[in-house]
Amino acid sequence: EAGVAQSPRYKIIEKRQSVAFWCNPISGHATLYWYQQILGQGPKLLIQFQNNGVVDDSQLPKDRFSAERLKGVDSTLKIQPAKLEDSAVYLCASSFSLAGSAYNEQFFGPGTRLTVL
Amino acid sequence: DAKTTQPTSMDCAEGRAANLPCNHSTISGNEYVYWYRQIHSQGPQYIIHGLKNNETNEMASLIITEDRKSSTLILPHATLRDTAVYYCIVRVGSSNTGKLIFGQGTTLQVKP
Numbered sequence: 001e002a003g004v005a006q007s008p009r010y011k012i013i014e015k016r017q018s019v020a021f022w023c024n025p026i027s028g029h030a031t032l033y034w035y036q037q038i039l040g041q042g043p044k045l046l047i048q049f050q051n052n053g054v055v056d057d058s059q060l061p062k063d064r065f066s067a068e069r070l071k072g073v074d075s076t077l078k079i080q081p082a083k084l085e086d087s088a089v090y091l092c093a094s095s096f097s098l099a100g101s102a103y104n105e106q107f108f109g110p111g112t113r114l115t116v117l
Numbered sequence: 118d119a120k121t122t123q124p125t126s127m128d129c130a131e132g133r134a135a136n137l138p139c140n141h142s143t144i145s146g147n148e149y150v151y152w153y154r155q156i157h158s159q160g161p162q163y164i165i166h167g168l169k170n171n172e173t174n175e176m177a178s179l180i181i182t183e184d185r186k187s188s189t190l191i192l193p194h195a196t197l198r199d200t201a202v203y204y205c206i207v208r209v210g211s212s213n214t215g216k217l218i219f220g221q222g223t224t225l226q227v228k229p
Contacts, residue, residue, distance in 0.1 A: 004160075033216075042204055042219030043161065056216060091160050104208070104215060108160025 002026065004109035006092050012115045018080035021112045025073070025094030031055075032069055033106060034077050035091040043091055049075065050097065079114075087116045118218070120144060120207040126224040129199075135192040137223050139205030142186045149208045150181060151217060152190045154201040161204065161219075164190065195227045 005024040013019050025032050031050050035043035046065065048056040051072040060067070064083070069075040079086055093106040122140045129135040141150060149168050153161040165172055165179045167188070172179045178191040192199055204222040208215045 040221075042202075042221055044219070045216055048216060093160070105163040105166075106161075106217065108162070110158075111160055 004092055004094055004107055006109040006112055008112055009110065010113050012117065013082055014117050015084055016081040018078065019082055019114065021077045021090050023075045023077070023092030023109060025075070025092070026107055029094035029096050029107070030072070031095045031097040032075050033093040034067055034075070035093065037089045037091055037111070039088070046077070082116045084116050087114055089113050120209070120218065121205045121220050123205050123220060123223045125221070126226065128226050128228055129195045131197060131227055131229050132194055135195040135199065135225060135227070137190040137203050137205070137225065138187065139189070140187045141205070141207050144185055144207050150179070150188050151206045151208055152177070152179065153204045153206065155204070155222070156201045197227050197229065199225065200227045201225060
């Protein structure tokens, strides 16, 4: 079974530029997550989609970050304009999320390492 | 904020059991404890989860105290490949939409 795919793996940009990350979840997984992981810290949830609807975006800096999940499959996360503090690894995860089930294993992709200069 | 506290780092000898503690004193009755680990430069990987009873799978065992205020992840025979950051997480929210709030985790170093 193919895992969660992310691209690019690495990106270097200058502050005030824009950048986009792409995620392809595991086939059949209804729930998709974007996390930000700053060096030395645990991942922080930015946004969670259930199919193509947003479940939780309370930690997403909406003045500069946006995300979409068209057709309930692939997703893109965009930053515009980027700041120095956005330097981090951006992780995408997906889960099957069977309704009523307590089991909600999240499968993570390899992440995109963003460096903002 | 994360609802768990873990030691920052631990060492373990190769072939010995690694016991990783976690405190979650404010856990609610219907909140699950999850463990993930993150090997360097990779995404986190699910290990195990539990509610009240002890759990075991091919990777590890999870021991949850009767009052549910703490738990211990046990890797029965640690190998060098088990060197990673281990996250103890209390899942917040409903079953299929609940979210994981990661803390800083415990860095486990397995030594030869």
